[in-house]
Amino acid sequence: MIAWLAVVVVLATACGQSRHPVAHRAQPKPTAAAAVPATPAPLPRLIPAQLIIPSIGVKATVEQVGVDSHGDMGVPQSWRDVAWYSPGPAPGQQGDAVIDGHLDWYGGIEAVFWNLGKLTPGDQIQVVTQTGQTLDFQVTSMENVPYNSHPPGLFATTGSPELSLITCAGSWDTKAGTYLQRLVVNASYVGESG
Secondary structure, X not given: OHHHHHHHHHHHOOOOOOOOOEOOOOOOOOOOOOOOOOOOOOOOOOOXXXXXXXXXXXXXXXXXXXXXXXXXXXXXXXXXXXXXXXXXXXXXXXXXXXEEEOOEEHHHXXXXXXXXXXXXXXXXXXXXXXXXXXXXXXXXXXXXXXXXXXXXXXXXXXXXXXXXXXXXXXXXXXXXXXXXXXXXXXXXXXXXXX
């Protein structure tokens, strides 16, 4: 029930706080999905501690969140951190592990996912667990969706191990107090590295 509730409202998460009229950052380039190697067997529940995205210089602490008072997925308390939806699958488990991060912050600060739109299929994402294991993911697709939409597969609790990264995109709606789109980056689990 909690996972379903989060699907209904998740895309209202991870908004920037600067209230820019438009999110001035790279927009995702429409590309074909990347070929991903055969999916390794799912892992036991490993709690994420750090998210690393080498191609855009992200090395962020992972906070654990659930659902906030509005019924939305919680967001990180710091603009430098990302937040993992801990009631759902952990990275490497069957289903879709979801991590969000801010696009920007009060005063126009570029936050952790400012350059998320620069990723392309094939780019690598790493999740370092609390036990020190490094889980490798490969970007398969990216899309901008309306902030109140419900993309299929987001928050899935079954299926191959996937990772979804979410941040704000598009124009700022002053009346609604949110960006009108969300950038969703999808990645598949490809194994562990040393």
